[in-house]
Amino acid sequence: MSTVAVPELRERFWERYSLEEMTDAEWEALCDGCGQCCQIKLEDPDSGERAITDVVCRLMDTTTARCSDYDNRFSRVPECLQLSRDKLEEYSWLPNSCAYRRLYEHRALAGWHPLRAGSDRRMREKGISVAGRVYSEANVTDAQLDDHIIAILPIAPSFR
Numbered sequence: 001m002s003t004v005a006v007p008e009l010r011e012r013f014w015e016r017y018s019l020e021e022m023t024d025a026e027w028e029a030l031c032d033g034c035g036q037c038c039q040i041k042l043e044d045p046d047s048g049e050r051a052i053t054d055v056v057c058r059l060m061d062t063t064t065a066r067c068s069d070y071d072n073r074f075s076r077v078p079e080c081l082q083l084s085r086d087k088l089e090e091y092s093w094l095p096n097s098c099a100y101r102r103l104y105e106h107r108a109l110a111g112w113h114p115l116r117a118g119s120d121r122r123m124r125e126k127g128i129s130v131a132g133r134v135y136s137e138a139n140v141t142d143a144q145l146d147d148h149i150i151a152i153l154p155i156a157p158s159f160r
């Protein structure tokens with residue numbers, strides 16, 4: 001029988017430790033895999049207005065919302081951003097549902113979050129995951145992106 005090592009997560013670590021105090025495994029476990037951060041955003045250089053599209057990074061498997069080459073994503077997609085503890089204040093574009101944003105803003109982890117709910121079933125029922133609702137940028141031209149805008153973001157979003 002083969003076994004897979006499961007990283008140790010401290011009990012309800014998201015309530016007991018700050019983002020800075022979490023282990024790397026706990027930090028990674030906060031990601032619910034919704035895929036919303038992989039949606040392509042557009043910004044008007046004049047007005048600063050930002051829009052979100054239903055087009056996602058070419059590495060995403062759009063049926064699962066998971067990265068198809070997570071280990072090599074930075075070499076294959078240089079513009080892919082790694083969320084890090086010391087730069088969270090820069091990530092105002094993260095969705096309100098994102099665990100990193102919620103904890104940074106001193107909000108509780110949502111009840112549907114897999115860490116609290118025990119699986120991703122409730123997250124999927126809530127429509128948090130983009131799985132099955134997005135298009136790969138591999139199949140969309142730059143000229144078509146405007147037709148894929150699904151929401152306008154605030155010009156100067158408050159992140160706190």
Ligand code: SF4
Binds near residue numbers: 030032083094097
């Ligand atoms: S938006 Fe947040 S929770 Fe969702 S995939 Fe991105 S980092 Fe993970």
